[in-house]
Amino acid sequence: MTVAIETADLTKRYGRRAALAECTLSIPTGRIVGLVGPNGAGKTTLLHLAVGLLEPSAGSIEVLGHRPAEGPEQLARVGFVAQNTPIYTGMSVADHLRFGSWTNPNWDEALASGRIELLGLDPKQKTGSLSGGQRAQLALTLAIAKRPELLILDEPVASLDPLARREFLQALMAVVVDHGVSVVLSSHLVADLERVCDYLVVLVASRVAVAGDIDELLATHHRLSARRRDGLRLPSDWGVIEQSDTDRQSTMIVRHEEPILDPAWTVEQLDLEDLVLAYMSRARGDQNAPTPVGVRS
Amino acid sequence: MIEFHLDARSGVSPYQQIVRQVRHALRLGLLHEGDQLPTVKEVVERLAINPNTVLKAYKELEHSGLAAPRPGIGTFVTATLSDSSLAAQGPLRQELLRWLAKARRAGLDEESIEALFQDSFRSSAEEAIA
Numbered sequence: 001m002t003v004a005i006e007t008a009d010l011t012k013r014y015g016r017r018a019a020l021a022e023c024t025l026s027i028p029t030g031r032i033v034g035l036v037g038p039n040g041a042g043k044t045t046l047l048h049l050a051v052g053l054l055e056p057s058a059g060s061i062e063v064l065g066h067r068p069a070e071g072p073e074q075l076a077r078v079g080f081v082a083q084n085t086p087i088y089t090g091m092s093v094a095d096h097l098r099f100g101s102w103t104n105p106n107w108d109e110a111l112a113s114g115r116i117e118l119l120g121l122d123p124k125q126k127t128g129s130l131s132g133g134q135r136a137q138l139a140l141t142l143a144i145a146k147r148p149e150l151l152i153l154d155e156p157v158a159s160l161d162p163l164a165r166r167e168f169l170q171a172l173m174a175v176v177v178d179h180g181v182s183v184v185l186s187s188h189l190v191a192d193l194e195r196v197c198d199y200l201v202v203l204v205a206s207r208v209a210v211a212g213d214i215d216e217l218l219a220t221h222h223r224l225s226a227r228r229r230d231g232l233r234l235p236s237d238w239g240v241i242e243q244s245d246t247d248r249q250s251t252m253i254v255r256h257e258e259p260i261l262d263p264a265w266t267v268e269q270l271d272l273e274d275l276v277l278a279y280m281s282r283a284r285g286d287q288n289a290p291t292p293v294g295v296r297s
Numbered sequence: 298m299i300e301f302h303l304d305a306r307s308g309v310s311p312y313q314q315i316v317r318q319v320r321h322a323l324r325l326g327l328l329h330e331g332d333q334l335p336t337v338k339e340v341v342e343r344l345a346i347n348p349n350t351v352l353k354a355y356k357e358l359e360h361s362g363l364a365a366p367r368p369g370i371g372t373f374v375t376a377t378l379s380d381s382s383l384a385a386q387g388p389l390r391q392e393l394l395r396w397l398a399k400a401r402r403a404g405l406d407e408e409s410i411e412a413l414f415q416d417s418f419r420s421s422a423e424e425a426i427a
Binding site (some may be wrong): 174271 | 303305311337338341342343344345346347348349350420
């Protein structure tokens with residue numbers, strides 16, 4: 001299997017502050033990857049490193065087996081939509097497509113104009129007067145018409161209303177079916193991405209808190225609760241992500257590859273949001289934590 | 298053709314919801330042998346979900362012998378779950394509707410009706426086992 005994004009101890013520093021610290025990831029191709037984390041966690045930094053807009057301070061990153069932006073071929077293989085879907089407001093929709101066709105060797109004009117028609121956009125319209133949803137759809141059209149193998153979208157739905165958000169994700173999923181493109185998209189809300197992603201990377205305070213296939217993550221994390229009593233011990237191979245005790249009850253979220261059958265515990269399934277929140281609060285509580293669970297080192 | 302919908306708060310995974318909706322439609326006779334299921338693209342365009350979710354659901358339906366892919370065209374229903382019981386469904390539905398009306402007249406609200414049904418359903422299942 002090819003790897004979409006592979007990083008080893010990837011670090012980006014601004015002065016003394018690390019925007020991204022010792023990030024080690026191996027994201028397979030053919031996936032829709034959600035990059036989730038609070039604002040300022042390093043999501044944009046990681047994406048900018050992946051498209052070659054930033055250079056690492058330390059560590060390495062490869063995208064589709066090559067250094068980011070190492071040449072025109074590599075640039076053509078990766079589509080990128082930056083945050084706030086930048087467009088040239090004084091230019092028309094048609095101007096944007098023309099610009100796209102000049103700057104991209106594999107430009108698919110039929111795809112681009114087909115999507116503009118499908119969206120009901122007037123090619124002569126100045127893009128400054130487009131709605132947020134239309135802008136996002138235009139930016140997606142430009143990014144996909146260059147026929148990339150990997151599409152990287154930085155907070156594509158953050159500024160959209162719920163309807164435009166749904167429409168954008170619908171269009172994105174159709175693009176994935178039609179073109180088999182791998183996708184990495186970021187959001188500070190896991191709920192935005194839950195339905196569309198099958199792979200998750202959680203960044204907290206410049207570090208990877210957890211990463212992996214979503215089905216696998218959900219199958220290996222359990223919420224346990226039991227009456228509190230002395231001598232209640234967990235097997236050493238259960239990774240405790242979160243624990244809280246009252247005077248009567250112990251509740252915890254653990255990572256364990258096997259189903260938990262010990263009758264001492266009431267076992268409940270976690271949803272993705274709870275799982276992400278558990279890792280976030282853990283990472284915030286202990287920022288010098290050892291190698292996080294789920295990250296290949 | 299049927300259309301899928303998702304309940305985000307059901308606690309049932311999206312792929313399971315799709316499998317259930319197909320099985321449900323088969324039981325109710327909404328889907329017949331030979332009918333085409335929505336294509337993966339149609340489903341993801343409507344629900345904004347990951348294509349692999351739909352593929353996983355269709356795989357499971359194939360695995361249980363209810364559907365089969367025709368390469369380049371789509372996935373088709375290959376079996377039925379309703380068979381001879383379908384004929385009995387009409388009269389049973391009528392009886393159930395009459396019963397529901399009776400329950401409402403007796404002052405039961407929806408929650409009590411559901412609880413009563415679930416409870417009777419369970420005891421009848423237990424009797425069947427015993």
